[in-house]
Amino acid sequence: MSYPDPSRIKHEDTEEQIDQMEVRHKLNKVKKHCDITIQGAKAKSLHTCSQCGKSFPYTSGLKSHLCAHSGKKPFNCDQCGKDFMSSSHLKQHLIVHSDEKPHVCFSRLDHLKLHQKTHDEVRDHVCCDCGKSFTRADGLKQHQRIHTGERPFKCSYCEKSFSVSRNLKEHERIHTGEKPYHCNQCEKSFKDTTALSKHLGIHSGEKPFNCDQCGKDFISSSRLKKHLIVHSDERPHVCSLCGKGFSRLDHLKLHQKTHDEERPHVCSLCGKSFSRLNSFKLHQKTHDEVRDHVCCDCGMSFTTAGQLKQHQRIHTGEKPYKCSNCDKRFARSGALKIHERLHTGEKPYKCSYCDKRFTHSGNLKSHERLHTGEKPYHCTQCGESFRHLSSLLIHMRKC
Structure with a gap:
């Protein structure tokens, strides 16, 4: 710290005046330092983007900015x-x-x-x-x-x-x-x-999206949205071979496989074939006798959670599926669909050998055996074969 030359201070100058001179000297030093800093900052702002003209005080800022033009994300x-x-x-x-x-x-x-x-x-x-x-x-x-x-x-x-x-x-x-x-x-x-x-x-196991019409739960809103079409009358996806309508395109594609007879999943134990892998896996459980879904009311066990839920409606009496034409209610959506065909007269299942049509796929299969002569139900006692399961059961009572 430099002080004023004592020889230049008049005798009448007080101690207070000397202090003021020191303060002015310090202020001049600070001002000089600030001028240097501002000039330095101005010099640093010369990092300019060649593509848009934007300037940056540091090269790192310019480098990050250039990524916006190149799309680079390192x-x-x-x-x-x-x-x-x-x-x-x-x-x-x-x-x-x-x-x-x-x-x-x-x-x-x-x-x-x-x-x-x-x-x-x-x-x-x-x-x-x-x-x-x-x-x-x-x-x-x-x-x-x-x-x-x-x-x-x-x-x-x-x-x-x-x-x-x-x-x-x-x-x-x-x-x-x-x-x-x-x-x-x-x-x-x-x-x-x-x-x-x-x-x-x-x-x-969380399924936060609930259907307010049948109580079914879903893990995502998109799956619930797809499911809700089942409750509506909308069937925009129609089979060109039998006229059957579906609410979802994937359901139509699965149905069309029944016409193509494309059944790539074959059971090695009984020879039964399936168009869908999940249907094949469920079928295999019948051989393995894996029935891990048990009813807490009667102890009956099932291979799938869906089968158990459907069974439990026997105990609860719940019938969530109501016919839109009459007051009849059903425990299963499939049973409702078959029933509604009585009102509409719809017979989507046509025989490939004659002009006869049916409301139910099972009835069509039984009918076509008249044309093919197929008798898939065999008596284990005498070896006689039958077209229908009911015929075999009647025979076995007598055999």
Whole structure:
């Protein structure tokens, strides 16, 4: 610290004046330092993006910004495979995998703020084409691609393109076979989080989505939505061979296999064949005598949970399926369908040998044996064969 030359101080100068001179000297030093710092900051702001002209005080800021133009995301999450443009974004994301939620049910403050908008109904981003409003600018930008038809995200393996980057990433996993989402209870892996969350419901047994018409529970809202069509009269998928209508396309495809006689799943014990793998597996249980679903009222056991649930209606008297034409009710949806054909006159099962039609597939099978001469029911005592099970039972009482 330098002090004023005592020779330059007049005798009348007081101690207070000397202190003031010292303060002024210190202030000049601070001002000089600030000028140097400001000039240094100005010099640092010369890191400019060649693509959009934006400037940054540090090279690291420019480097992160350039990723926005290139689409490069060098920072990868080792828990779910998600990529990020900067280490800070990755750091924020990692909180999602931890149990830490400092912002009341949210791991990040910006997520909490966006969530709060849903309560406030603040939708300040409005589409100028249709008037639809959004809480976020990126939500609006994504929506506007519906109007423009823009699909900026192109698959590097095929010609397909997408309006949302997430959809592209999920699609490319079809080509790569990548399944980054792992179940922590078994060894199964999945392409997306939706499939993983559905799968986790199998382990927990939780089925939070309930049908208010029949009481059936489902692990996802999409499965409940599909199921609800069963209760409606809508049957948009019609079989071109027999005219039978189905509420779901996958049900129609399974039905068409009965016409094609494509039954690739053959039982090695009895020779019976099946078009569906799950039907084949259920059939095998009849040989193994695995009946692990037991009724707590009478002790009767079943091979499937569905069979047990259906059986329990005998004890409860529950008949959730009501005919829309009369007051009759049924314990099984299949029984209701057959009954309703009495009202509609529908006979979807046509004989392939003559013009006769039937309301029930079992009746068609029995009828066609008249044409084929098939007698599948054999008496174990005398070897005589019969077309119908009822005929065999009558015979066995006498044999």
